Amino acid sequence: MPVSVTMPRLGESVTEGTVTRWLKQEGDTVEVDEPLLEVSTDKVDTEIPSPAAGVLSRIVVGEDETAEVGSELAVIAGEGEEAGAAAPQQEAPAEQAEQAAAAPQAEAEQPAVEEPAPAAAAPSGEGTPVKMPALGESVTEGTVTRWLKQVGETVEVDEPLLEVSTDKVDTEIPSPVAGTLLEIKVAEDETAEVGGVLAIVGAAGAAPAQPKPEPKPEPKAEAKPEPKPKPEPEPEPKVEEPTPGVSYNEPAAEAEQAAQPVKAEQAAQPAAPTTTPQRPTVPAQAGGEEGAGYVTPLVRKLAAEHGVNLSSVNGTGVGGRIRKQDVLEAAEKAKAAQAAPAAQPAAAAPAPAKPAAKPQPSGKRGTVEKLPRIRKAIAKRMHESLHEMAQLTTVIEVDVTRIAKLRAQAKDSFLQRHGVKLSFLPFFALAAVEALQTYPIVNAQLDLEGGTITYPEAEHLGIAVDTERGLLVPVIHNAGDLNLGGIAKRVADLAERTRTNKISPDELAGATFTLTNTGSRGALFDTPIVPTPQSAMLGTGAVVKRPVVVNDPELGEVVAVRSMVYLAMSYDHRLIDGADAARFLVAVKERLEAGNFEAELGL
Known part of the structure; x- marks a missing residue:
């Protein structure tokens, strides 16, 4: 039926x-x-x-x-x-x-x-079109950030084909059918409307015919000898032998390591046989078919600026592809490797290490780049939030010396029991969630046009995470049901998956209150901008030790060194009065300064 x-x-x-x-x-x-x-x-x-x-x-x-x-x-x-x-x-x-x-x-x-039905689609697009999906009700277009497959490569059903960025989420677009990628309609960094054709995937047999005419710049295979000015025309036959093997990059990596004591960044200059496999891999990467696989133009340019040999870089992207961060890390490691031999003879003089630690000028100086979609979306939302709300910030100072001592006692056992490090953030999050349950007005949402105040049934805590793409806020749903260990694990999990672009869209939505740890970069405090439709956001500053006047039961008022932190809460003054904000912050302060977390830590 x-x-x-x-x-x-x-x-x-x-x-x-x-x-x-x-x-x-x-x-x-x-x-x-x-x-x-x-x-x-x-x-x-x-x-x-x-x-x-x-x-x-x-x-x-x-x-x-x-x-x-x-x-x-x-x-x-x-x-x-x-x-x-x-x-x-x-x-x-x-x-x-x-x-x-x-x-x-x-x-x-x-x-x-x-069976002929797929062939019927071939005349119009000579294969099955891959279209830009709707990634949200208000999303009308998306930008292609990276192609994971190139023309002529074979793809499977639901295999990731490309990465797309919208103003709400960055995601992978899978292939709707199995076959061969015949044509790419929208290049990287170009924008397509929802429903627009991004590429054409055809039958596996049709693949050899189409990719060959397009990349006929395969004379780039003849371009490989172009680097022949560099001394080795003969080793090219040697390159052809390792090329069929998947482990072609391994000898290159070993050669790179062998060359590190000399010059880690100038792998192309030594004439030793170990550099022979490295030299052909660079042009191969430009074509995106050999060596380290497909590499975006941005990554190739960054590698050239920093003198990084891409064949020796282990990619952390999808399918092992090399990303910008991988190149930057490789450049830092190369600099450290160069500094190490120089520092050994002068071990008694640590002064040379200080100049090496000076920040290098950015390669972006004097350049103009296109505004990323996610940055554009953040700018729009922040501007709207400031203009839609009457935002006000209240700051208090909290003594977290007792929590600092508890962390020192329990950090090893906590790591073994929960698998994550114990930072100050879970304590702040737990105290904030408990205060939200006592003062629900801070967790509420205002609809001025509808004339209503909505009090959510649960506390959905957003955690601001700094990523390469910008500030994203994954959400711990029903945070009020979690203990200290549960919050610590969720924070670590969400932050990791957000930074590696493995977070799902529904995990970035639904927050009723947000916590941002501005102290992670050393800031004492700031004035956070509340994202709509939330009504408040709490910023935690850096925990620092400084002299503070304390009231000792025996000695009276004395000056002592304490671990102190500023908590700054921005809120919608249309809904939350200053007294409400003060009561909320004092509740958080009292919970943290009391430090009654022994049961949570198993002490």
Whole structure:
């Protein structure tokens, strides 16, 4: 019996959702709970699983179309019941009516029609188009930040094909079909509208024909001898032998390490045989087919500026690809390796180490670059927040000496028990969440036009994380249900996945109160900007030791060295009065200064 797939309710205030991608096509077999399609709302992007096993017989709502909660998205029928109907539905909409009428007469032939269907798409785009998906209800375009595959390479279904950046999230776009990447329509750093064609993926057999004409700059294979001014025309046959092997980079890395005592950054200059594999890898990377694999122009330029040999760099990106941070780290290691031999003869004079530690001028001086989408989005939101709210900041000083002593006692056992280091941030987060439960007005949201104040049922704590792409705020949902160890683990997990771009869009949404640790970079305090629709944000400064007047029971008022920190809370003065903010901050202060965390730490 056919089963209807309906739009689920993905949030209390969510009334509709947009279909961003169908993971299955009409005629495909699906299992229970197998991902069927992707849906985007104004709060979350998620997958909708199949409610039953069978065949996807009919898609009711197409990609980029919006449906209300509870409406029908598709129909799943039993095996063989609707399998023949898939072919007509996959054809152009103008032909659907005619083919649907002919379907009952050609049921026996339609299994064969389904195979030529992909070939029917080939004349228009000579393959299957890869389109820009809708990555949020308000997202209208995206920027291609990096292609993970190049023209002529083979791809599998759902294999990451490229990386896309929008004003809300950076994500990977998978290949909708298996085959070969025939054509790239949108280059890196270019923008495409939602639904625009990014690339063409065709059958595996068609691959050799198309990539060869386009990269016919494969005379770059002849360009390899161009570096022949550098002394070795003969070793090129030696390069061809290791090239088929996957471990081609390993000898290059070993050669790099062998050359480090001489010059770690100038791997191209030594005429020793160890540099022979390194020299051809540089042009190979420019083509994106050998050596370290595909490398973006930005990374190649950065490597050239810092004298980094890309063949010796271990990439931390998707599929081991080299990213900007990998090049910068390799450059720092090379500088350290150069400084080490020079420092050994003059071990008694540490002075030379100080000049080496001086910051080097940035390679961006005197240049102009395009404004990244995420920076543009941050700028827009910060500007809107300041103009929509009457923001005010209140600062208090907190003595965290007792917490500092507890950390010293429990840090080793805490690391063994929870697998993360114990910093001050979990203490601040726990104290803030407990104070939010006592003073819910700080956790509330104001709707001035609607004339309402909404008090959330739980405390969803946003944690500001500094990344290469900008400041992102992953969310610890239901933070009030976690203890100190639970908060510490969630903070470490979210921060790591945010920095490595593995965070999901729904984990970046839904915060009711945000905590930003500006003290991690040494700032005493700042005045945070509250992100809408939140009403308050707490900034924690650096914990520093300084003399403070304390009241000793026996000695009276004395000056002692204490660990002190400033807590600065910005808030919407339209909703939160200064007295409310002061009461909240005092509650946090008292909880931290009391330092009653022994039970949480197992002491």
